[in-house]
Amino acid sequence: MSIELKYDSVAALVAAAEKAGEPISALVLRQQAAQLEKTEQEIYDQMAETYKVMAACIEPGCAEDLRSTSGLTGGSAFKMRKAVESGKTLTGGVLGGALYRALAVSELNAAMGRVVAAPTAGSCGILPAALLTMQNDLGCSEHDCVMALFTASAVGMVIATNACVAGAQGGCQAECGSAAAMAAAAIVELAGGTPAQASDAVAIALKNILGLVCDPVAGLVEIPCIKRNASGVAGAFVAAELALAGIGSAIPADETILAMKKVGDAMSSSLKETAEGGLAATPTGQKLYEQVFGTAPAAGGGCASCGACGGR
Structure with missing residues (x-):
């Protein structure tokens, strides 16, 4: 079935997926292959390479002696992972695993390591942590996690089209908020949820982080950015859990995205990556x-x- 897929609204993605009777990821893969004049396998293989880079961040990011160039951060992922492995976490291994993975990728970024901007370097830990936790702790296959990246990417494109993903333009709600929304949609798909539930998860994730400012200490993407990646992946799991339980969002995803843009536009420049507030x-x-x-x-x-x- 040939379906024209646009990235101007989440509702359009959901409608197309429901019409086709397929997950959003399958439609995105097919559309991207046609647009780029490549086979679906070639496009999938490119995304699989991206996923491998994400996965390769965890071990070096968890090194005990890892430190950022500034010396301000490093070693938090090691501590969180140690707590998870010792069973000393309040919320269990799944959330704990997501937290240390988000910290690992973010700390590796601060230490000038190789990461995937997802959608930005400042929010690079959220989506990888969500997917790798679904694979390693909840039994999802690597193939399905790679496919979920197509769903996450589609959500990111809608947000970028209608709002923004840059902290300098919209505050941290645009960076960690967008990443959390992308991750929430991916988690829902991996858990067997419907496209409509993925949309609800996007809206809930964004609503829960709406208004978050971008205020990097010393102008560096370290404090509080790294811990906000941990918070962001936690928020993604919260949004996905609610949506999968059948709890919808009263405000649709597309309206939430537009609200985020308006909040970002109204936000003082001192709270948008200038390190002035x-x-x-x-x-x-x-x-x-x-x-x-x-x-x-x-x-x-x-x-x-x-x-x-x-x-x-």
Whole structure:
């Protein structure tokens, strides 16, 4: 069956999948193969390589002595993994596994390791953690996890088309929020949920992170970004659990995406990656800036790249 697939709304993706009687991922794979004039196997193999890079981040990201270039972060994934393996977690191995994997990928990013921007480097730990946890802790096949990446990608494209995925434009809600929404849709599909349930999960994940600011301490994608990746994957599992239980979202996914855009547009520039507000402007945040760069930040903050925006 030939179906025209557009990435301008989640509702359109759901309608197409329901009409075809297939998961969203199958339609996306077929459409991408046709658009790029390649076979479905070739497109799948490309996505499988992406998944392999994601998986390869976990072990080096969990190294006990891993530290970022700035020295501000590193070693959290090791601690979380140790807690999971010792059975000393409050919420069990599945969520604990997702948390340490999200931390591992994010810490590897901060240490200048090779990661997949999913959809950004600052939110790179959420989607890999979700998929790898579904595979390693809940028994999903690698093939199905690779296919779920097509569903996640479709959701990401809709968000990018109608809102944004950059913290500098929409705050962290646009980065970790988008990643959590993408991961939630992927989890639902992997768990055997319907396309409509995947849409509900997207909406719930975004609603639960709506308004989150981007306030990197010292202008570096480390504090609080790394721990927000852990929170983001937890939020993705929460959204998926609710949707799979038949709990829908009162506000549709597409309206939630547009609301996120409006919130981002209304957000002060000091809360959109400039390191002029939020946690970056706290006394400790200012001290950490001085610790990294050997000088106090300009009045009003400023990012780590040049500080030129600090006087605005």
